[in-house]
Amino acid sequence: MSEGIADDTATRVFADHRELLFSVVYNMLGSVADTEDVLQDAWLAWASRSAAGAPGEIENPRAYLVRIAVNTALSRQAAISRRRETYVGPWLPEPLVARTDVDDAAERTEAVSMALLVVLETLTPLERAVFVLHEVFGYAHTEIAPILDRSPAAIRQLAHRAREHVHARRPRYQADPKVQRQATERFLQAALGADLEALMEILAPDVTLWTDGGGKSKATAALRPIQGADKVARAIAGTTARRPMELDIVYRTVNGDPSAVLFDKEAPFAVMVLDLDPDGHHVRGVYAVTNPDKLTHIDEVAEEVGGD
Numbered sequence: 001m002s003e004g005i006a007d008d009t010a011t012r013v014f015a016d017h018r019e020l021l022f023s024v025v026y027n028m029l030g031s032v033a034d035t036e037d038v039l040q041d042a043w044l045a046w047a048s049r050s051a052a053g054a055p056g057e058i059e060n061p062r063a064y065l066v067r068i069a070v071n072t073a074l075s076r077q078a079a080i081s082r083r084r085e086t087y088v089g090p091w092l093p094e095p096l097v098a099r100t101d102v103d104d105a106a107e108r109t110e111a112v113s114m115a116l117l118v119v120l121e122t123l124t125p126l127e128r129a130v131f132v133l134h135e136v137f138g139y140a141h142t143e144i145a146p147i148l149d150r151s152p153a154a155i156r157q158l159a160h161r162a163r164e165h166v167h168a169r170r171p172r173y174q175a176d177p178k179v180q181r182q183a184t185e186r187f188l189q190a191a192l193g194a195d196l197e198a199l200m201e202i203l204a205p206d207v208t209l210w211t212d213g214g215g216k217s218k219a220t221a222a223l224r225p226i227q228g229a230d231k232v233a234r235a236i237a238g239t240t241a242r243r244p245m246e247l248d249i250v251y252r253t254v255n256g257d258p259s260a261v262l263f264d265k266e267a268p269f270a271v272m273v274l275d276l277d278p279d280g281h282h283v284r285g286v287y288a289v290t291n292p293d294k295l296t297h298i299d300e301v302a303e304e305v306g307g308d
Contacts (some may be wrong), residue, residue, distance in 0.1 A: 010050035013061050014043055020062070020137075021069045027112045027132045028073045030093030030121065032297060034080060035073075042069045067147045070129055077125040088215030089223045092289050093117040095271040097261060097298045098253040111256025112136060114287045115275035118210070119169045127162040134159050135166075171278070179280040181251060181258040187274060187283060188249060188260055194240040199233035204282035207232050214291035232286065261298060268295035 021042060026035045045068050049058070058064050084091050093114060112120070112132075120128050129148060133139040139147075141155045148155065183202065190198035209226040226235050248263040254273050262270040271294075275285030289295070 010047055014046055014065065017062055017065050021065060024066060024132060024137065025069050025073045026096070027117070027120070027136060028070070028125075028129055029076075029080065030117050031080070032094045032096070034076065038069060038072045038076065041072045045072075063143070063147070066133075070133070070147055074125050074129060088213070090210045090212055090225055091121075091214075092210055092212035092287055092294075093121075093255070094294045095254045095259075095273065095289050095298075097271065113257050113275070114255045114259075114273040115285050116166070116170060117255065118285075118287070119166050122169070123162055123165060127158050127165070130155055130158040131162040131166065135163065173278045175257070175276045175280055177258050180274065180276060183276055183280070183283060184251070184258060184260050184272070184274050187286075188272065191236050192240060192247065194237040196233055196237045199236060200229055202281075202283055203229040203232055204277050204284045205229050207282075207284055207286065209235060209286045209288070211288045212291050212294070214293060216292055217290035236286075268292075268298050271295065271298070 018039065021039055022035055025038045026032065029035055029038070042065065046065060049064075095114065096111075120131065123131060126148065130144055133144050133147070134141065141152050141159060144150075144155045144159075145152045150158075186198075187202055189195075190202060206227070207229050209222070209232040211222050222235065226232050246264075247269060248266075250261045250263065252259060252261050254261075254271055257273060259271065259273040261268065262272060269290065271289045273287040273289075274283050275287070276282065277284050
């Protein structure tokens with residue numbers, strides 16, 4: 001095989017697996033920029049390996065690429081953790097905003113919700129890697145073992161700890177998309193109208209409000225998560241009353257869930273994601289991302305402002 005053909009084959013194989021690699025790494029890191037950096041390193045390692053021998057000599061390119069990407073992501077965890085220690089206020093994952101509200105079942109199985117990603121932040125890096133590979137992408141413990149260079153028994157133990165930890169903090173359930181969209185509309189109507197009574201009706205008693213402004217947002221962002229319906233409702237209503245503005249709302253799927261993107265004069269202002277109780281009638285989590293650094297990649301929906 002000539003060098004040119006080998007290069008073309010390596011590029012095609014990597015491109016065929018890039019979406020999978022992005023999803024796995026993003027769910028491990030919660031950051032698009034860090035994920036892209038990891039994929040760049042993975043590509044360089046893959047290209048180097050391919051240059052040393054034909055890509056076809058690798059028996060399972062998918063497994064090989066996943067192993068490179070996962071371990072590269074793990075090697076970056078220490079630096080990422082140090083960076084987040086100096087982050088101003090609560091840190092939320094960078095939202096993945098779909099351009100249209102297409103309800104694709106296959107896509108949703110690989111989309112980890114904002115609420116679950118927040119819980120995954122409390123796992124160790126290895127536990128999170130195992131949880132993502134096993135629970136989200138369906139890898140068997142025996143498939144994960146060589147990826148992480150651990151025994152199947154060690155992987156099973158990591159998986160058990162991660163699963164118990166996650167399910168204790170967020171029971172497994174999936175809100176109906178229509179119910180989630182309706183709840184989001186009701187919430188935003190009450191929030192933007194500073195309607196304290198309406199907010200109290202939709203918020204669960206134990207609701208938590210997370211506002212990620214990164215110290216850079218013009219919007220008021222709390223330095224810590226706010227808990228309790230009364231405190232959350234008053235914080236939202238107070239902020240809206242103090243900073244009245246005309247915001248346009250575009251409803252989009254964010255990390256697999258029907259959510260909202262808010263625009264101020266055609267510039268992305270915030271991504272609002274709600275986590276509902278199993279009954280679907282009350283909001284148990286409000287995730288507001290207003291850090292402009294995390295909103296740059298949603299400019300492409302700006303032309304849709306004013307119509308949905």
